[in-house]
Amino acid sequence: GTIIKRQAHNNFAGLFYGLSFTKLNRDFTKTVRSKFSPESKLLVVCQEGLRSTAAADALEREGFQNLACITSGLQTLKPGTFETVGKAELQNAGKAGLVTIQGKISIVLGTVLITLLLLITVFPDQAEQIFESAGIKL
Template sequence: MAGITCYGLSSQSVLGLGSESSKSLLVMKGKQRGIRGFQIKAQVEFVNAEEAKKLVGVEGYAVVDVRDKTQFERAHIKNCYHVPLFIENTDNDIGTIVKRQLHNNFAGLFFGLPFTKVNPEFVQSVKSQFSPQSKLLLVCQEGLRSAAAAERLERAGYDNIACITSGLQTIKPGTFDSVGSKELQDAGKAGLVTIQGKISAVLGTVLICALLFVTFFPDQAEQILQMAPSS
């Protein structure tokens, strides 16, 4: 959105014309857009889920999903455009191979996150589909990538940009029509963390049963412990 500040100033103090009549001078602060003496500052608007729905349904904003391919395929807003800010890193230099292996053994394994790099064609891909005057709602899972994407597009001349605060993870089911096997708010969940709750529940149940057994059947519990091999 364009941030515009107006100041009421006399023509004498600003233009030096010596006239006694006062005039109103419009001063636009921010980035210059090629008009001498005028400056316009583009600002990114951060909205909640309901406000985002209004921007799309009433004000005609186009939804641009900047998440990676894996999260997008799990769930995305129906009829949105997919322009990822990060793409899969398939480079095969030694440094990248080592980083990819470390990533896959930790973040990839536990959180299901792909090994990615910045998409060098991001801005150009957006430009090929939208003019700088287009109204764009940028979305990602947590809100960080959409904010970074908005900053890049702002520098490229896009003025009508909005992002969902904290991302799609805050979207309640039914807010938007979606496509995919998961709800929008759950599209970022993958890897071992998705079964962590089940594992914890099973372990908790086992420990509770063991405690009850020791409490109510101490003699049998002692016999079982004596059967355990000594180190």
């Protein structure tokens, strides 16, 4: 994906660790090892591929060798690629939480927030003038 898309995903959807809703699972590899041997064949997936790629890397460092990872995420799968059970299409299976309720508004809000962050970071003086003209004190 694009740099902006990856940054948006990292900051708002799963790899921006440290916030209460995006904590790294310190027991991840230990938990997987308790359920699967390092010789097991494992498929690691997430919605956009970033979290699953990080998870597959962590498992590989722990000695797992038979790993497969859809690095572009479930979102890139075309309907009918895999046999599924249930009504939901597989490309939506990785969506959870607030994004399933908010839908497209999450994308719009994320874009606005990233744009504001870039504005404040790259053009701090102009950003301050814009905010002051809108009655917002920084």
